Amino acid sequence: MILNDISIAKIRQKMICYTVRKSAILPALTVACRQVGHLNNEIYREISVILEIPYLEVAEAASFYTMFPKKPVGRHLIQVCHNISCALLGADSLISYLEEKLGIKKGETSPDNLFTLISVECLGSCTSAPMIQIDDKYYELLTREKIDRILDDLKESSLNGKESSF
Amino acid sequence: MEKKVLFKYIDFPEQANINIYLSHGGYQAWEKTLKNMSPAAVIDEIKKSGLRGRGGAGFPTGLKWSFVPKDNSKPRYLIGNADESEPGTCKDRVLMEHDPHAIVEGMAIAAFAIGSHQAFCYVRGEFVRPAHLMEKAIEEAYAKGFLGNDILGTGYNLNMTVHTGGGAYICGEETALLNSLEGKRGMSRLRPPFPAIEGLYLCPTVVNNVETLAAVPLIINNGAEWYASMGTDKSKGTKIFSLSGHIKRPGNYELELGTPLSYLINDLGGGVPDGHNMKAIIPGGSSTPFGSMLGSGAVIVINDQTCMVWVIERLIHFYRHESCGECTPCREGTAWLEQLIERLEKGKGRPGDLEKIDSICDNILGRTICPLGDAAVMPIQSALKLFREEFQYHIDNKRCLVKSEFVFK
Numbered sequence: 001m002i003l004n005d006i007s008i009a010k011i012r013q014k015m016i017c018y019t020v021r022k023s024a025i026l027p028a029l030t031v032a033c034r035q036v037g038h039l040n041n042e043i044y045r046e047i048s049v050i051l052e053i054p055y056l057e058v059a060e061a062a063s064f065y066t067m068f069p070k071k072p073v074g075r076h077l078i079q080v081c082h083n084i085s086c087a088l089l090g091a092d093s094l095i096s097y098l099e100e101k102l103g104i105k106k107g108e109t110s111p112d113n114l115f116t117l118i119s120v121e122c123l124g125s126c127t128s129a130p131m132i133q134i135d136d137k138y139y140e141l142l143t144r145e146k147i148d149r150i151l152d153d154l155k156e157s158s159l160n161g162k163e164s165s166f
Numbered sequence: 167m168e169k170k171v172l173f174k175y176i177d178f179p180e181q182a183n184i185n186i187y188l189s190h191g192g193y194q195a196w197e198k199t200l201k202n203m204s205p206a207a208v209i210d211e212i213k214k215s216g217l218r219g220r221g222g223a224g225f226p227t228g229l230k231w232s233f234v235p236k237d238n239s240k241p242r243y244l245i246g247n248a249d250e251s252e253p254g255t256c257k258d259r260v261l262m263e264h265d266p267h268a269i270v271e272g273m274a275i276a277a278f279a280i281g282s283h284q285a286f287c288y289v290r291g292e293f294v295r296p297a298h299l300m301e302k303a304i305e306e307a308y309a310k311g312f313l314g315n316d317i318l319g320t321g322y323n324l325n326m327t328v329h330t331g332g333g334a335y336i337c338g339e340e341t342a343l344l345n346s347l348e349g350k351r352g353m354s355r356l357r358p359p360f361p362a363i364e365g366l367y368l369c370p371t372v373v374n375n376v377e378t379l380a381a382v383p384l385i386i387n388n389g390a391e392w393y394a395s396m397g398t399d400k401s402k403g404t405k406i407f408s409l410s411g412h413i414k415r416p417g418n419y420e421l422e423l424g425t426p427l428s429y430l431i432n433d434l435g436g437g438v439p440d441g442h443n444m445k446a447i448i449p450g451g452s453s454t455p456f457g458s459m460l461g462s463g464a465v466i467v468i469n470d471q472t473c474m475v476w477v478i479e480r481l482i483h484f485y486r487h488e489s490c491g492e493c494t495p496c497r498e499g500t501a502w503l504e505q506l507i508e509r510l511e512k513g514k515g516r517p518g519d520l521e522k523i524d525s526i527c528d529n530i531l532g533r534t535i536c537p538l539g540d541a542a543v544m545p546i547q548s549a550l551k552l553f554r555e556e557f558q559y560h561i562d563n564k565r566c567l568v569k570s571e572f573v574f575k
Binding site: 068 | 241250251252253254255256258259284290291292293294295327329330331332333334335346347348349350351352367408409410411412416417418448452464466468469472477480481484487488490570572573574575
């Protein structure tokens with residue numbers, strides 16, 4: 001089993017909110033992704049067993065939603081908004097700066113498996129551009145100085161084994 | 167002048183806490199609705215107020231509610247739409263983070279008006295914190311007896327659930343949202359039947375943007391005349407505008423409808439910074455033609471250092487990525503447009519490309535189930551009309567007229 005007891009309990013809790021079990025697919029995928037960091041066929045199978053619906057229905061839905069990574073990512077997923085409001089305020093240069101700082105290209109994971117860097121569409125934080133999302137948390141009105149501090153903090157907290165939360 | 171109606175307590179600390187919300191008159195409208203009003207009277211009041219949908223389409227809210235059949239024995243559903251994904255738009259998130267109970271109360275009143283006992287708030291998946299705050303607000307409302315069974319001793323039952331999405335822009339479109347909420351791929355449905363007749367689980371359903379819903383308690387408390395006294399003849403009330411891009415003071419501003427755009431941009435936003443001039447405005451979220459319509463209320467300001475082909479490349483990349491793939495003109499058309507415009511921006515455009523873009527746009531517009539296809543096309547057609555010489559320059563000179571090189575600080 002990939003999903004742990006906490007995740008399974010959370011999914012069961014979500015299930016009772018709906019008269020149709022299939023509606024719990026997205027909440028279940030969200031719970032699974034939060035635990036594992038990404039989704040795969042084995043997870044779809046486990047969810048289908050919990051929800052008592054066909055595996056294919058879970059896999060079909062999951063394949064549509066791009067928010068859930070479909071292959072392993074680093075411990076922290078850095079998503080840079082590259083849409084228009086952020087782009088006008090330097091999102092491209094922000095991506096370059098992150099590539100330089102992390103020593104990886106967009107789409108890659110750092111060798112220490114700490115960070116994966118991707119760029120995404122509008123995250124709904126346009127008045128605080130440029131911005132990034134790391135895991136569940138938004139970081140806004142970014143400057144070089146802020147980026148430096150955010151990355152340092154994340155490196156440090158992962159050394160101490162502390163989890164970040166929003 | 168800013169008109170802070172929805173935003174009255176936006177900067178008030180702890181407004182998200184139910185006790186503070188109550189101290190500001192919270193849930194009085196819900197109590198009044200349950201104890202003194204009939205569903206028909208609520209719908210009538212909202213109709214009279216002139217409130218229209220704030221998600222982008224601007225459909226009259228009371229009218230939408232009145233489409234739900236009264237003689238149907240199926241369960242009915244009320245859905246708050248907080249799948250905010252329109253580039254440039256970030257108003258729903260502010261409401262959810264700072265005044266979530268206003269949305270909960272508005273959803274409750276709307277649910278009562280259509281005879282619904284189950285409401286969902288569909289929050290975009292990336293909004294982890296806003297969704298968490300909505301969940302917390304709903305929990306608090308249950309604890310105080312504003313939700314659940316036999317609410318305030320009236321015998322009315324209402325359950326409310328937050329449902330988080332999976333990062334698909336299309337799910338903001340109401341029929342795609344319904345499919346998504348049913349656990350399916352977020353693809354749009356053909357209409358008719360409209361959601362008011364056959365929506366969630368094929369039952370009567372109303373989907374309203376959460377900014378629209380947040381205005382409902384205010385209208386019940388202060389009366390339709392009060393709301394209708396704000397704004398213009400055709401567009402009543404206030405609207406939150408998200409001001410972003412090349413602007414000194416970006417932010418969310420609530421204004422009476424009919425307020426001149428120049429007031430928002432120059433007086434509130436402080437104009438274009440760094441001594442540059444304004445080149446273009448995307449007025450209502452990226453799906454609207456340059457300088458045209460209200461849409462979602464997102465105003466994106468673009469300075470004269472910006473290549474318009476680069477802007478359009480950004481936008482078409484977005485629509486190609488977010489096209490759900492259901493309708494061929496949109497699925498194939500946005501991909502072609504992206505390739506052509508990318509080629510143009512890279513200085514590899516060929517004679518005839520602009521005509522080809524025109525033709526693809528014509529073949530998408532009005533030929534898809536949902537408005538995403540139209541949304542992709544409208545800014546392109548508008549840019550090609552207003553800045554055609556800049557597009558032509560890319561073909562003739564193999565480079566940009568002005569190079570967009572924006573560096574973050």
